[in-house]
Amino acid sequence: MFVRxxxxxxxxxxIETFLADFEIQKAKIRAFEGCLFLELYRDKNNTNQFFTYSYWSDEDALENYRNSELFKDIWANTKIHFNQKPEAWSVDKLVSLE
Known part of the structure; x- marks a missing residue:
């Protein structure tokens, strides 16, 4: 498993358009094969900045999502609202305490 x-x-x-769109699409993303977890965060100080955290079973699952019609549709409708270039990281989770 790794985290995106x-x-x-x-x-x-x-922002309100993005949040409304995310509300509609979040269950579809989470239900995509290989997606194990999905969260959306908003920066407390710079409130136009958001972060998605998703857990994937493996890199192939993420790539399958990124090549899917679902992702292409979501991304096309999301990127038109950006005011800066998005950044993304794929990381391995090393420790988790609950």
Whole structure:
């Protein structure tokens, strides 16, 4: 399993549109084969910045998602609202305490 972190910066006037779209799409993303976990975070100080955290069974599962029609549709509808270039990291989880 590994974690995908994506940082997204939005035009402040488009944030509500993004949040409404995410609400519609989140269950589809989470149900995609290989997606084990999905969360959305918002920066407390820079409120036009968001982060998605998703856990994937393996890199192939993420690549299958990234090549899917679902992702292509979501990304096409999301990127038009950006006010900065998105950043993404794929990381291995080493420790988790609950």
């Amino acid at each position: 972190i994506v940082k997204l910066g939005f035009d402040p006037a488009k």
